[in-house]
Amino acid sequence: MSPIVATVDSHAPTGTALRVVRRDGTVSPFDLDKISVALSKAFLAVEGAGAATSARRHHVVGELTAQVESSLRRHARADVVHIEHVQDLVELALMRGGHHKVARAYVLYREERARARAVPAEQPAEPGWTRVERLVADAVEGVADVSAERVLAEARRNVYPGITDEELATALVMSARTLVEQEPNYSTVTARLLLDKLRGEALSHLSAGHHQARRSELDYPRYFRDYLRRAIDLELVDPELATFDLDRVTSAIRPERDLDFGFLGLQTLYDRYFLHEHGTRFELPQAFFLRVAMGLALREDDREARAAQFYELLSTFDFMASTPTLFNSGTTRAQLSSCFLTTVADSLDAIFQSYRNNALLAKYSGGLGNDWTPVRGLGAHIKGTNGRSQGVVPFLKIANDTAVAVNQGGKRKGAACAYLETWHIDVEQFLDLRRNTGDDRRRTHDMNTANWVPDEFLRRVEADADWTLFSPDEVPDLHDLYGADFARAYRDHEAAAARGEIAVFRTVRAVDLWRRMLTMLFETGHPWITFKDPCNLRSPQQHVGVVHSSNLCTEITLNTSADEVAVCNLGSVNLARHVTEDGLDTARLERTVRTAVRMLDNVIDINFYTIPQTRRSNLRHRPVGLGLMGYQDALFTLGIPMASDAAVEFADRSMEHLSHHAIAASVDLAAERGAYESFPGSLWSKGILPIDSLGLLAEARAGDALDVDLSSTLDWAALRERVRTTGMRNSNVLAIAPTATISNICGVGQSIEPLFQNLYVKSNMSGDFTVTNQHLVRHLKERGLWDEVMVADLKYFDGSLTEIDRVPDDLKRLFATAFEIDSHWLVDAASRRQKWIDQAQSLNLYVAEPSGRVLDELYRHAWHRGLKTTYYLRAKAATQVEKSTLRGTDGRLNAVPVAEPAACRVEDPDCEACQ
Template identity: 35%
Template sequence: MTHPDPTCAAPAAASASPSPPVPPPAPGAGPAGPATGHSPLQSIANPCDAIPPPPVERPTGSAQPAAPADTWITKEAGNRRLPFDRARLERSIDAIHAEFPHLDVADYKRSVFGFVERKAAVNADDLVDHLIREAEARVDLTAPEWEHFAARIYLHRLYKRASRNRFYDAAQKYGSYVGLQESLADRNIYSNDILHAYSKEELEQAGRMIDPGRDRLFTYNGLYLLATRYLATDNARNVYELPQERWLTIALYLMQNEGGTGQGGRERRMQLVGEAYWALSNLYMTVATPTLQNAGKVGGQLSSCFIDTVDDSLQGIYDSNTDIARVSKGGGGVGAYLGYVRAAGAPIRGVPNASGGVVPWIKQLNNTAVSVDQLGQRKGAVAVYLDIWHRDIEAFLDLRLNNGDQRLRAHDVFTAVCIPDLFMEAVERRGDWYLFDPYEVKRIKGWYLQDFYDEARGDGTFRRKYQEVVDDERIARKTVKAIDIFKRIMVSQLETGSPFMFYRDEVNRKNPNKHCGMVYSSNLCTEILQNQGPTRMIREVISGDQIVTTRQAGDFVVCNLSSINLGRAVVAAEGQGDLISDVLERLVPIQVRMLDNVIDLNELPVPQATITNRKYRAIGLGTFGWHHLLALKGVDWNSAEAEEFSDALYERINYLAVQASMELAKEKGTYPVFAGSDWHTGAYFRERGYNSPAWLDLAAQVAVNGLRNGWLLAVAPNMSTAQIAGSTASIDPIYSAFYYEEKKDYRRPVAAPGLSLETWPYYEKGAWKLDQFASVRQNARRQRHIDQSISFNFYVPSTIRASTLLDLHMTAWREGLKTTYYVRSNDIDIAECEWCSS
């Protein structure tokens, strides 16, 4: 039995007695395994599934009116009108209250009844909205469960609407999964892939995996986001797919090519489907938003992150713009490296001062970002990267400022600077810095400066090549003070949040595939670090009435993301009782397999991205919920314990990911350019100081068996999926433990995940009051275990001293961070900022 209908219209005929209760499961017969396993948070069954609402008591001999005679509930656009049944509404509230008995619902009922009974007529949907808003309004430190109370009401609405559209009894919550696949494939909403890959019997078996009880893990905020953005609907936005069906569809879609044609292979495939469903439905992990949005549906690609390298030619620039537009249309964020593009005043075809530099081309990309999005669902987003020695760097750093010549501004792209160690050393000693035109360097020296990096701290090829350029009097240069350039960086960061920082020497030193290329820049969110190269046109010929263009594909980076929910996966115990082990050993292998399968299933909008994707088979397994986990474990953010915990946890995740990719390589083969990589030679393990017996044994196995994936770990921002999973974003601290979010017609309270009197002390200091130097140290400890990078934000007051912000950046560089993301400034009293006022 489900919750009684909260729209509370009196039924056409009242039953004289309630339905019999559903008996509880026998002791020891609890569901287990990938199909039906429960987490500890689900140990209390939903009382509304087992206990019927109490019968309505009516006085003998006379009818009891349900509400004032002139109060009506209207449905179906006002075409249906029924008298309001107060007792039925109260039973509905009581049924949910039974799950949260410590909540005081007396005032809640008074508010809801007053809302209805003051009116002559109330629309049923408006009543449900009011029930949800009133529950949300009561969220506070002592009663955060009101957020789950609101989610139960919203769940019932989803169940009811799906059952009406799919013609099954709402009391079942979920209808036929096979019927859903067939129906939405007929409507051209689902693709036919799953129907073609699986038999009807297999889909029926998959449907039996669905556990509606796991819907109770959602908060209202997370459930609403999932339902309104990601669940499959028709063109009229009618509800068809429900949350557990989204998880199951993703699992089936990603596992469709697993196993084999034999019976054993099919059984193995269904086992993997069950494992993937277990991981997703328990909210132990989430997939990237394009995968969440598009898996199993018609159209759309599954990857989040792309990086293009723009060639220094008119054809290359416009081809890149087109490629970026195609990626943006598919919902991907793009990083664009413009370091090869000649500077303003450079010659074109021998004509001096002909080039307008990078700014006009960035403005073109700005227009592309604004004009091309994913059908209005996801805005286009582009980050542009430029080297700190490029002669256009000063104009580049001003691109997003609100003052100055607006013809030289591009407010809708994000800027990022590529910084060598040599520049940071010049800032430290307040020395000179030289700016060059990359085209002129190439013309005179025969090579590009950006094609080199320092192989060691304080020594390497880049600084020798840079000095060669400085010493060559044939090459024009502009001389500036390094600290003055850094001041311009910080001014822009405090005003706009960018530029992001990309420490190119550390990136390339730690690149496990340096045998195959260079990393010139990162992506939109600064966590992806993979080999890059421009795509160049070779020739264009006319063949009859066709034009045939031949291009040499460069490395167009694409990365496939998913994230571990640390707030559940690390503290959750598998099985029953007081087990203290977490689920990582079971979770990471299935997560790596799912990511690897994305590579083969993906339909990428740019052909060179497909080539690069299959060449390196890169994945980006990340995390979210770090602050949530610290609060649950009672670890202070600013403590040395947090740093030690960060080190140990991410080393373990890395070990499990390398092990899982190695096992996949034994099963399916290595990525094509594994030979000669740092994985293969063992340099990856030696450089990170992995000297324990377990690591040494794993390194030896990798050398023999290979790896399936050229890159493995990357920590993305993942704010939306963290919200769906009810946790904190990425490795970021929360903004505030408790605050009010302004909506158009009301304010809704927002509480930190797992907020309670016990966790409050660990959430009390919001992001801007936590020690940012402690955050840097935490990230330095975890960065050692992440072969790519971390979307790492600084949270600073807008009144921060320039010397303190500079010290933060210098500390991040010295500690070996590869990138930093936004500088998020906020107007808080400097007296409250203990870490930045000393």
């Protein structure tokens, strides 16, 4: 049972002259909050923290606290009261209130503590328990605020005669994870116990000689040789890895980094990433990172040195490659790219070829973005049969089912996003695709959808003008036009329709269509709002093609055509590893970024291409997408609230440094390896960098339709000249992806997301995990506020600090959750980043109390701020925290790799399809 004694080490005295005498004779000021906390703990110990009891508990505790205070003031002599008398009055108040079970538990606990003070308890070790005690002692070593005794006590409850070694290992992990809710540092302890379980599984599978080695005694180089030999024999790993100088490359391994994982991170790797034979994992964490690093270094001149350099970046969590790269690097099918963008032409052959391409691309873990705008609309004429088209929707239904059927090599469900321009005649049916009502044959419940919105439409919305919908077979030029050229051609087609020269069209009020777009976005989370003109006007590659869509997660903006499928190769810098309390560590960031860009460029040459269109475009343009994660963690380290001018400024400056180093790294690679093939004629070749391309967008918008900060701090002039004269190795360099899974591995917040909640249960393929904001816990501990009552209050108030009176206002501001932050702050920070990025960013927006006016204002704000894309709209009603106890809900320990959830449902804040 939890301590329920009203202690006297006050953190916030009430101002009363009343003092409390402790058992050791010391005297401290009386603190009313301690009475409230003691009573709350008493009720929690008996009733738990269920939703049905939380509201009642808050009310009852308030009344009882007032009663105890009143009694103390009446009976205290000389303004001094003994601690035992305080406890007597608490007990009396419980009895008078009819809370007999709570009072009885309180009495028993007082007696138990009295005996403990008199005679320290000693429990002899059970036979065969020695190794377990040693293992748990190793697991808690160096971890603050954890106790081996608590883990062992919990484990004893689950041990029975005849338990197997495997069951005992699982019991230990389960025992430690039940304590994570009360003390987040037990996540590290749980991970270490899981590591021991994994080590036993892997080493016994490879060689009996490894099995008995303790963690500190593990010969990692020897193990790696055995592991590599087995993986090659099983045809899981490329035999080329065995040709490395293994003595040299394994000397880079740092076994102690196995201890750096949290439970969620290691469990995620165990379930989804580590190589296995019939479900038995034989790949340990550092072997995993080295295998990925060696796979990315295969074409390097000094392979061993580069592999060690890449390993260092991955194993320290300074940078993490995307999930497809982690899955497949160094394997026999090294499909390492994350995202693929296609355009579907308007013919039956092309449509069904697109299904085949989607299946092949998805098979090896790629996310898909499909541009469906060219496909003629409902009622359009079919020349070959002299019939009428059913429009694009029936074909989208097949694309949806194809994505579900091809589940990325059995590792996670296939995921695709369909894009349609706002002028398409079928756009209103497109908006309904994710609804749960209506004709199910015209619904795509598993596929994401996105609106590809031209600036002309939003100008019509702001002017409250009409908007005309067309079938693309009659206005095919609109698909490849943007900016002023699109606006002129669009008006010409409207005039032609008015003259009767176009057969299939419909005129609607632009504001009405906009409202319906926002309504569907709120109701279903789809289609997302993405902006065609900024993506094209600022594209470095506008000389060779048009950006017809984004990708699965709205951060990639690459050209597509009938003979080129765009490919992007992703990875993310862990920003949390590059800040200190003094600010951004620019030297470390530069080292990380330069190595990361080299790793991403290597992906392009090593990659296994499943269709020729991807090889053609990737080798010709060589795009990569370096992003970031751990942004919120960095703000916590700096003590900057997300909703502040300082956070917007930090978003600007950190992205400026990242962009500068990434572009410089690509220039260095161009000097070493040559510029990409289509460099001549690009914006890069003209000395126009991302910050400069904002001028092109401003010129096209004219007037006041663009409101963007243009400040900078670095020497861009010198870099601009180097880019122009030396060239770029990569047509595109920067893109901020969601990073849901890889941020779990690194133990930081995903991407540029605000804090979701301070305490919640995260559900993914690996099970349910208690997630507690460790930055908050550290601050609460420093102020003496972290206890069981705080945990219960966080659950009751959905992970928010706002309603918890004893939390200081500065912490409430710093640790405000996503729905407590006005999303205009998120848009403003994204706008500052966007000026440095040649592609886009996956930007979720959060609205606690959505309305038509609020959403209209927010999305117009995003357009005026020059954003290229937005991602999910999160509404608070779709997100609820588990209010019952979280104990025992953390993960499935014996899970085998199965299909991963589809990308980003409305109620799920994670997109795991690319990252």
